[in-house]
Amino acid sequence: MVNHDSEPKYIIDTSSILSQKDDEPHRRSINKTLWHHMDELIEQKRIVTCSEIIEEVNDDDLKKWYIGLHGVVLPIDDDIQDNVKKVVTSNPQLIDFKQVKSSGDAFLIAIAMKYGLTVITEESKKGEKKIPYVCKSLNVPCIDILGLCEREGWQF
Template identity: 30%
Template sequence: MAGLVYSIDSSALIHAWHRIYRPKNFGFVWDGFDKLIAEGRFKSSIEVYNELQKKDDELFEWCKDRKGTMFVEIDDPTQAIVAKIMGAHPKLVDTVKGRSGADPFVIALAASTNPQMWVVTEEHPGKERIPDVCNAQNIDYCGVADLIEKEDWTS
């Protein structure tokens, strides 16, 4: 398996689908995601799937078609890393608003994989956001535009 391997967050999928890389005009991006999925290089935690299921929109339909190939169930190594992440970064998940519940699983999936995955997120550093935790855990991260550039997709 050549090339980088990615663990994508809900925010990146939502941002790409609804805001920046809408499938109607940027089909090559979604075709590229499908190619990466087929190569085993584009994955996400099942917790992202569960978050997206709440909206039940066209993006979720796209995800549902890829549930068996893109979304990874939580295993013991991932769960152990989630516990470590939450111990060190308890504010990563907003338990009051019920948001960001998949974030530690996206990071843990990246950390528990060999080679270590890049986390793909549209979050920016702040107080206990994905980039902050990735920096603290020495995990590389990027946005969707960065992924497109790394993969050299032009159209």
């Protein structure tokens, strides 16, 4: 029998991972219960991420935190590469060719498409270069941490 509670439901973006830092809105030092719940979802493999996002997290402590919870880092395969092409073809504004490093955004959305996951991001809903805009254009569910709390029925 498959335990559906442990199947991935969400894929987390760099902005949401970083939001637990001391100078961020969801700082862990204040939002201890929130992050306890987030940690549980990661340990249960219900929140996952991908290699491109982990590479974007420029904080060794946060990388160790995620890996320490046995967080799933999904690899990029041919199906996901095909989805990335769909994402950037339909939303070319997502790619900034002036950037030195590539953005994991297209990969994040491509993986959500493949596995039917909801994207968790703290990016603004305003602006066509932002994840929520692109997700909406591709009918990919997208929420922020507050939306996750609502969806999971968490109250503090």
